Amino acid sequence: MAVHDATPVRERILSVLVENRSGVLSHVVGLFSARGYNIESLAVGETEDPTMSRITLVSQGDDKTLEQIKKQLNKLIDVIKIQDLTDEGFIDRELMLVKMKTSPALKEVLNSLAPQYRIHVVEETLEITTVECTETRENRKKIFEKFKEIGIVEIAQTGATALSKKTPGSK
Amino acid sequence: MAKMTGAQAVVEAFSREKVDFVFGLPGGACLPLYDALYDAKFKVILVRHEQGAVHMAEGYARSTGKPGVVVVTSGPGATNTVTGIADAYMDSIPLVVITGQVKSFLIGNDAFQEADVTGITRPITKHNYLVKNVNDLPRVLKEAFYLASHGRPGPVLIDFPSDVSLAQFDFEYPETVNIRGFKPVLHGHPGQIKKAAKMIEESKRPVIYTGGGVIISGAAKELIELVEKTNAPCTNTLMGLGGVPGTHPLFMGMLGMHGTVYSNRAVHESDLLIAIGARFDDRVTGDLKKFAPLAKIIHIDVDPSAISKNVKVDVPIVGDVREVLEELNKVVKPADTKEWLATIEGWKKESPLRYTDDSTNVRPQYAIQKLCEILGSDAIVTTDVGQHQMWAAQYYKVDGPNQFLTSGGLGTMGYGFPAAIGAQLGHPDKIVVCVTGDGSIQMNIQEMATAVIHKLPVKIAIINNNYLGMVRQWQEAFYHHRYSSSDMSGNPDFVKLAEAYGAVGRRIEKKADVENAIAWSKTITDRPCILDFAVVEEENVYPMIPSGKSFEEIIDMA
Numbered sequence: 259m260a261v262h263d264a265t266p267v268r269e270r271i272l273s274v275l276v277e278n279r280s281g282v283l284s285h286v287v288g289l290f291s292a293r294g295y296n297i298e299s300l301a302v303g304e305t306e307d308p309t310m311s312r313i314t315l316v317s318q319g320d321d322k323t324l325e326q327i328k329k330q331l332n333k334l335i336d337v338i339k340i341q342d343l344t345d346e347g348f349i350d351r352e353l354m355l356v357k358m359k360t361s362p363a364l365k366e367v368l369n370s371l372a373p374q375y376r377i378h379v380v381e382e383t384l385e386i387t388t389v390e391c392t393e394t395r396e397n398r399k400k401i402f403e404k405f406k407e408i409g410i411v412e413i414a415q416t417g418a419t420a421l422s423k424k425t426p427g428s429k
Numbered sequence: 430m431a432k433m434t435g436a437q438a439v440v441e442a443f444s445r446e447k448v449d450f451v452f453g454l455p456g457g458a459c460l461p462l463y464d465a466l467y468d469a470k471f472k473v474i475l476v477r478h479e480q481g482a483v484h485m486a487e488g489y490a491r492s493t494g495k496p497g498v499v500v501v502t503s504g505p506g507a508t509n510t511v512t513g514i515a516d517a518y519m520d521s522i523p524l525v526v527i528t529g530q531v532k533s534f535l536i537g538n539d540a541f542q543e544a545d546v547t548g549i550t551r552p553i554t555k556h557n558y559l560v561k562n563v564n565d566l567p568r569v570l571k572e573a574f575y576l577a578s579h580g581r582p583g584p585v586l587i588d589f590p591s592d593v594s595l596a597q598f599d600f601e602y603p604e605t606v607n608i609r610g611f612k613p614v615l616h617g618h619p620g621q622i623k624k625a626a627k628m629i630e631e632s633k634r635p636v637i638y639t640g641g642g643v644i645i646s647g648a649a650k651e652l653i654e655l656v657e658k659t660n661a662p663c664t665n666t667l668m669g670l671g672g673v674p675g676t677h678p679l680f681m682g683m684l685g686m687h688g689t690v691y692s693n694r695a696v697h698e699s700d701l702l703i704a705i706g707a708r709f710d711d712r713v714t715g716d717l718k719k720f721a722p723l724a725k726i727i728h729i730d731v732d733p734s735a736i737s738k739n740v741k742v743d744v745p746i747v748g749d750v751r752e753v754l755e756e757l758n759k760v761v762k763p764a765d766t767k768e769w770l771a772t773i774e775g776w777k778k779e780s781p782l783r784y785t786d787d788s789t790n791v792r793p794q795y796a797i798q799k800l801c802e803i804l805g806s807d808a809i810v811t812t813d814v815g816q817h818q819m820w821a822a823q824y825y826k827v828d829g830p831n832q833f834l835t836s837g838g839l840g841t842m843g844y845g846f847p848a849a850i851g852a853q854l855g856h857p858d859k860i861v862v863c864v865t866g867d868g869s870i871q872m873n874i875q876e877m878a879t880a881v882i883h884k885l886p887v888k889i890a891i892i893n894n895n896y897l898g899m900v901r902q903w904q905e906a907f908y909h910h911r912y913s914s915s916d917m918s919g920n921p922d923f924v925k926l927a928e929a930y931g932a933v934g935r936r937i938e939k940k941a942d943v944e945n946a947i948a949w950s951k952t953i954t955d956r957p958c959i960l961d962f963a964v965v966e967e968e969n970v971y972p973m974i975p976s977g978k979s980f981e982e983i984i985d986m987a
Contacts, residue, residue: 261717262741277610281559285551292552322737329734335556335576338610 265321269298271348271395271420274313274331275339278304282336286313289334295319295327299352299417310338314350314419316395347423352398354391357411360384364408375401386411430601435563436465436594439500439527442570443471445602448498450474450489450854452482456502457542459529461594466500474854474883477875479506481847483513484873487522488851491834492809494647496523496577497851503529504542507588508549512841514584515553519838520668521645523582525573526554533561533590546588555583563596568603575606580613581732582645613731617748617756625703625727625744626761632701632725634769635661636692638684638713641668641837642706642730642750649673649830651754652705656680658758660766662773664692666707667822668837675806675826681773682782685713687819690780690972690985695773696721697980704728706750709739710838711977719979729753780972780985782823791940793817793892793964797824800862800890803947808860809834809852813845813869816898819970821864843872846889850876853885860951862888867920868897877930880957888950889959891923894966902969923961934959 276282283302290297298316305312317327324342331337343350358364364387371377375397381388391401395418402415433441439462443451452474455463466473476482479501486497497517501510507528517524531540547557556576558569573585629635637659643652652672656663656679663673664684673680681692696702702724707713714720717739728735728742729750736745746753784794797820810825811834812818818835827833834852836844849863863870870891880887892898900915927934933953937946937960950958973984 262737281547284548288551326734326738329738333732333734335608335611 262322267318267320270317270319270324270342270344271350271418272315272317272328272331273341273343273420273422274315274337275305276311276313277336277338278309278311279336282311283313285334285336286331289330290317293326293330295323301417301419303419314417316418341422343420343422348420349423350394350418350420351392352395352418353416354393354398354402355380355414356389356391356405357386357413358389358405358408359411360387367404367408371401371404377401430599432597433600434461434465434594435560435566435589435596435598436461438563438566438598438600439570439589439594440465440469441600442567442602443469443498446574447495449495451498451500452476452485452489452851453500454479454482454502454506456506456529458503458531458591459500459506459527459589459594461591462500462527462529462589474879476847476879478873479509480513480843481873481876481879483510483517483524483526484841484844484847485851485854485876486524487513487517487844488811488834488848489855490522490524490851491848492831492852493855494831496525496574499524499526501526501528502542503531503546504544506542507546508544511549511553512839512843514550514586516836516839516841516844517584518553518555520836521582521641522584523577524584525577526584526586528586528588529594530559530588530590532592534592536590546586550586553584554586557586557588559588560593561590563593563598566593567601571603572606572608576608576611580611614733614747615731615749615752617729617746617753619756621744621746622753622756623760625746626757628701628725628727628744629659629661629703629764630762632764633766634695634699635659635701635703635764635766636695636699636724637661637663637703637705638666638696638707639663639669639672639705640666640707643669643672644830646706646731646750647830648706648751648754651751651758653677654758655754655761658763659761660763660770661703662695662766662770664688664696666710666713666837667835669707670822670833671827671830674828681777683822685710686715686974686976687823687970687972689782689823690983691773691776693972693974693980693983694776696724699724702726705754706730708735714739715974716977716979719981783986784968784971787940787965789940791937791943791962791964793820793894793962793968794824795940796890796892796937796943796962796964797821797864799943799947800864801825803944804860804862804888804951808832808862809849809856811835811845811849811852811861811863813863813865814840814842815866815869816894816902816968816970817864817866817869817892820892825864842869846870846887847873847876849887849889850880850885853887854883860888862890864890864892866898867891867893867895867917870923871920874926877927877932877957881931884955885957886954887957889957891959891961892964893920893923893961894964894968895920896966899970901967905967905969906975923959927957927959932957932959934961936961936963938963
C-alpha cells in the first residue's frame with residue numbers, strides 16, 4: 259500500500275532557530291496557515307547570537323503532518339535549524355498573568371497552590387489580586403482551570419518557551 | 430568598488446549574472462531602474478501586460494535552463510505578476526522578479542500604487558526580500574540568483590523602493606553566497622542508492638515514473654541510460670515529457686488522468702515504482718489508496734518535502750536527480766523484464782492511444798499529429814491549459830528535454846503564448862509552436878504586439894472548438910450536459926486579429942487543408958503566425974481517469 263498508516267494526533271513542541279530579521283516571523287506563521295497546520299502557541303526571542311532568534315512552537319498533528327511541517331519549515335530560507343523536542347527531554351515554561359477578585363477563597367487557593375507551583379502574588383488591592391505563574395505547559399493548564407473555577411477578571415498568557423535537556427553539540 | 434545608484438547596481442548585477450533578457454513594463458516606482466536599463470548591454474523586452482512578462486521569463490528559463498528576469502513597477506505592476514510567479518513556484522522555474530516599491534518612508538501609508546508585495550507573494554515565492562538599505566543590495570541580488578537556480582529552483586522576488594534605487598553607494602558584488610539556512614543536499618546517500626539498485630535488479634515489473642525534476646536537473650541523458658540499462662518501461666508526467674524521446678521503445682507515454690491506458694495499467698500492476706523528480710500529484714495518482722497498490726516505491730528528489738508527502742516511500746533518496754542517476758547507473762544491473770515488457774506490449778495493442786478520425790472535419794488530435802510531423806519533433810512546444818494541452822501531451826512527441834513547456838502545477842490559461850515568446854528569444858533558430866485553445870489564447874493575446882515588434886516567428890496553433898473545452902467535457906460527463914458558461918461565442922476572427930497586429934494567420938476548417946496550412950506557417954520567418962483550426966466542437970480527451978478515482982475506473986474511449 260502506498261498510503262501512510264494513520265498515527266494519533268498529539269501535541270508537538272518544536273524549537274526553530276531563524277535569522278533575526280524583519281519578515282521572518284511572517285514567513286513561519288504564513289507557512290502554517292497556507293498549509294493548514296495548527297499553531298497552539300508560539301514564542302520568539304533573540305538568542306546568545308544576536309543574528310539569530312529562537313521560535314518555540316507548539317503544534318498538533320500526526321506523525322506524517324509533523325514530518326511535513328518540519329520539512330516545509332526547513333525549506334524556508336530564513337530557517338537555520340529545527341529541533342523536535344517532543345520525544346527528547348526538554349525544559350519548558352509558560353508565563354501567565356491573572357487578575358482575580360480579592361477574596362478569602364482566592365487566598366485559600368493560592369496558599370494551597372504556592373508550595374507546589376511557581377506562583378506568586380504580584381500586586382494586591384482591596385478589589386483585585388494579580389498573580390504571576392511561571393510553569394510548565396502542563397502545570398499551567400491545571401492552574402488555569404483552578405483559577406477559572408474562582409473566576410478570572412483578566413488574563414494574559416505567553417506560549418511555551420523551551421530548551422532541550424541535551425548539551426548543544428552532543429549526540 | 431564603484432560608486433553607483435541602487436538602480437545601476439541592479440543592472441550591473443544582471444550583467445555579472447549573464448542575463449540576456451529582461452522582461453517587463455515600467456511605471457512610477459521603477460523609473461530609476463528603467464533609466465538604468467536604458468544603458469544596459471542586454472535586451473529589455475517591453476511587454477503589454479506584466480503577467481506576460483513573467484510567462485515569457487518562464488518560457489525563456491525552461492527552454493534555456495537559465496533564470497528568467499522580470500522588472501515591473503509597484504502596486505498593480507507587481508500584483509499583475511502574481512499569477513506568473515505562482516505558476517513558476519508550482520513548476521519550479523527559476524526566476525528573479527524585481528518589483529518597484531513606493532519610497533521606503535511611505536511604506537505602510539497606503540501610498541499611490543502601493544501594495545504589500547512581499548506579503549502577497551510570500552506563499553508563492555521560494556524566497557522574497559524587501560530592500561530597505563541600499564548596502565544590502567549586492568548580497569540580496571547575488572542570493573536571489575543563487576536561490577532561484579539552486580536546489581529545487583523557483584521564483585525569488587526583490588521588492589525595491591524607489592528611494593533605495595536612487596541612493597548612491599559603493600558597489601561591490603560578492604563572489605560567493607553563504608546562506609546558513611539553505612544547504613540543499615545534492616549527493617544521494619550511497620547506501621540508499623545501492624539499496625535502490627538491488628530492488629531494481631530483483632523486481633519483475635518495474636516502472637520508471639519521471640517528472641519535471643529530470644528536465645530541470647539536466648538528467649535526460651542519465652535517465653535514458655537508466656531506462657536502457659535496466660530495461661524498465663518508462664512513463665512521464667506532464668512536466669516530465671521530453672525526459673525520454675517520445676518515440677523511445679521503452680516509453681509508454683504520459684501517465685495520470687489523461688495518460689495512456691497501458692502506462693497507467695503498468696503502474697497499477699507494477700511491483701516497483703521508481704519515481705524520479707516527480708511528486709505524486711493528484712492528477713497522476715487519483716485515489717491514493719488504490720495507486721500502485723502492489724508496488725514498492727523508490728523516490729529520488731532534491732526536495733525532501735516532496736518525499737513521503739503523498740505516498741509512503743520505501744527507499745527515499747534526497748539529491749540532485751542527475752547526480753543520483755549518475756551514481757545509480759554505475760551500480761544498477763538489468764532487471765528481468767522480458768515478460769513484463771511483452772505484457773505491456775499486449776496492453777498497448779489492446780488499448781492504444783487513439784481517436785476516431787474523420788474524412789472531412791478537423792479532429793484536434795489529427796491537427797496536433799500533423800503539427801508534430803511537419804514542424805518537427807525537435808521544435809519547442811508550449812501549451813496553454815485545457816483539452817488542447819492534453820492532446821499536445823499525447824500526440825506531440827518531442828525528442829528531448831526543455832522542449833515541452835506547459836503550465837503543469839498551477840494550470841494557468843494564458844501561459845502558452847508568452848512562454849513561446851520567451852522560448853523563441855532564447856532559441857532564435859528553433860521552431861517554436863504554441864498549441865493553445867480559443868479560450869486560453871485570449872488571456873494573453875495582447876503579447877502579439879511584443880512578438881511582432883521583435884519579429885518572432887512563433888506559430889500559434891489554436892485548437893478552436895468554440896468552448897472552454899475541458900470545462901465542457903467535465904460538464905458533459907459529470908453535470909448532465911449543462912454547459913454553464915463554457916460556450917465561447919463571441920470569439921474574434923483570429924486571422925483578422927493577427928493581421929491587425931501586423932502578424933499573419935489562416936483559418937483551417939477542412940481536414941484536407943491542415944497539412945498545407947502548417948507547411949505555410951513554416952515559411953513565415955519574420956512574424957508570428959496564427960493557425961486557427963476550427964475543430965470538431967464536442968471532441969473529448971481520452972483516456973480519462975475521473976478526478977479522485979483509480980485506474981480501475983479508466984474510461985478508454987466513449
